[in-house]
Amino acid sequence: xxxxxxxxxxxxxxxxxxxxxxxxxxxxxxxxxxxxxxxxxxxxxxxxxxxxxxxxxxxxxxxxxxxxxxxxxxxxxxxxxxxxxxxxxxxxxxxxxxxxxxxxxxxxxxxxxxxxxxxxxxxxxxxxxxxxxxxxxxxxxxxxxxxxxxxxxxxxxxxxxxxxxxxxxxxxxxxxxxxxxxxxxxxxxxxxxxxxxxxxxxxxxxxxxxxxxxxxxxxxxxxxxxxxxxxxxxxxxxxxxxxxxxxxxxxxxxxxxxxxxxxxxxxxxxxxxxxxxxxxxxxxxxxx
Numbered sequence: 001x002x003x004x005x006x007x008x009x010x011x012x013x014x015x016x017x018x019x020x021x022x023x024x025x026x027x028x029x030x031x032x033x034x035x036x037x038x039x040x041x042x043x044x045x046x047x048x049x050x051x052x053x054x055x056x057x058x059x060x061x062x063x064x065x066x067x068x069x070x071x072x073x074x075x076x077x078x079x080x081x082x083x084x085x086x087x088x089x090x091x092x093x094x095x096x097x098x099x100x101x102x103x104x105x106x107x108x109x110x111x112x113x114x115x116x117x118x119x120x121x122x123x124x125x126x127x128x129x130x131x132x133x134x135x136x137x138x139x140x141x142x143x144x145x146x147x148x149x150x151x152x153x154x155x156x157x158x159x160x161x162x163x164x165x166x167x168x169x170x171x172x173x174x175x176x177x178x179x180x181x182x183x184x185x186x187x188x189x190x191x192x193x194x195x196x197x198x199x200x201x202x203x204x205x206x207x208x209x210x211x212x213x214x215x216x217x218x219x220x221x222x223x224x225x226x227x228x229x230x231x232x233x234x235x236x237x238x239x240x241x242x243x244x245x246x247x248x249x250x251x252x253x254x255x256x257x258x259x260x261x262x263x264x265x266x267x268x269x270x271x272x273x274x275x276x277x278x279x280x281x282x283x284x285x286x287x288x
Contacts, residue, residue: 001037004084011084028077031059031073035059039058044084049090059073067097071097074097075096103266103267104230105225105233106234106237107222109281112282113282118216119212122181123194127194130156132235132278132279133278133280134277135239136158138210142194142204144158144192145191146189155168170277172277172279172280175277213227213228214227235252235253235278236261
């Protein structure tokens with residue numbers, strides 16, 4: 001089945017997607033090919049629509065996937081069928097799921113402070129602090145280099161973003177203090193800011209930080225919907241509550257469209273108008 005996966009990767013790479021997105025899409029097809037090899041024992045060209053539907057039911061049952069993830073899998077199966085197998089695709093045979101849209105979970109300032117303060121290592125504290133204080137995605141934090149932290153201008157250079165364009169994020173003074181303490185404690189890394197523990201030549205994997213956040217969330221008994229992206233949502237929401245306008249938040253978060261930023265109207269309530277990182281508005285010592 002490797003030849004099918006290689007062909008899929010070659011075709012989908014022509015779309016100019018980020019490495020992270022390419023890896024994610026390939027994971028969907030690898031799962032499908034494993035199912036064909038180990039369970040169905042058929043070649044992709046010979047799979048019927050009934051068997052495709054059985055596969056979707058199987059992954060939903062075995063892996064308890066959300067409708068959104070099921071739709072992502074169907075979309076990649078469509079691409080695989082059309083551009084690797086060169087067969088027609090019928091949307092009526094395997095339609096996308098309809099699902100309700102829910103507002104994302106946003107932790108309070110107090111929950112964010114508690115979460116960061118009680119993380120077991122300075123490295124974890126610094127990484128989560130950057131997701132909240134600068135609104136960075138988990139992948140953006142993991143891909144940071146030492147040179148991206150611009151102390152003189154108090155900003156962070158964010159390269160290779162989800163939208164394939166560079167941007168600058170604000171650098172919180174409290175986050176910088178935490179970063180400085182981390183940097184001296186962890187051997188003063190000069191390439192990747194957060195190198196992988198087992199291989200310092202590579203950046204920390206997003207899954208590693210994601211699992212650490214999950215463990216901490218369970219330990220503190222916080223809302224099950226809290227994940228790495230919740231801190232980015234909290235950044236935008238708390239800025240909006242502090243009076244920052246949506247266009248500024250859009251630029252800080254690196255949204256392509258203002259429609260992605262409007263959600264913070266529904267997540268926030270007005271307070272004052274002052275543009276500061278919400279991390280700096282908290283009390284307490286970030287080093288404790």
